[in-house]
Amino acid sequence: MKCSPQRSHIMRSVKSKNTGVEILVRGIIRSLGFRHYRLNVKTLTGKPDIVFRKAKKIIFVHGCFWHGHDCGKGNLPKSNIPFWDEKISRNKARDLKVIEKLESEEWQCLTIWQCETKETDALTNRLSEFLK
Numbered sequence: 001m002k003c004s005p006q007r008s009h010i011m012r013s014v015k016s017k018n019t020g021v022e023i024l025v026r027g028i029i030r031s032l033g034f035r036h037y038r039l040n041v042k043t044l045t046g047k048p049d050i051v052f053r054k055a056k057k058i059i060f061v062h063g064c065f066w067h068g069h070d071c072g073k074g075n076l077p078k079s080n081i082p083f084w085d086e087k088i089s090r091n092k093a094r095d096l097k098v099i100e101k102l103e104s105e106e107w108q109c110l111t112i113w114q115c116e117t118k119e120t121d122a123l124t125n126r127l128s129e130f131l132k
């Protein structure tokens with residue numbers, strides 16, 4: 001499918017935001033003293049963002065828009081609605097399947113949403129609970 005210039009502009013801005021969120025989450029993880037993790041592990045279903053192999057724990061960092069979070073930040077753009085609606089629905093369905101598959105392989109999964117990174121204390125607590 002061909003991307004209109006406007007559409008790829010939206011994609012770029014959303015992607016770069018998501019990367020910033022990942023960096024923030026990794027910073028918190030390091031500040032909690034966890035240093036042994038791998039990023040974007042291709043050999044696992046869904047290429048998880050942050051993987052703790054020994055502990056069998058996985059953290060996904062999801063952009064609210066791309067992954068269809070129900071928080072307001074996940075609202076669809078005003079134009080090309082059918083396109084986005086279909087794309088985001090596919091992403092959501094895939095995310096669910098990925099987590100089901102990983103959990104069936106005994107991985108513990110945690111999803112961090114972009115919007116949650118505004119509350120750094122709450123996020124730090126969640127990560128600390130999950131990783132301990």
Ligand SMILES: [Zn+2]
Binds near residue numbers: 116
């Ligand atoms: Zn959200």
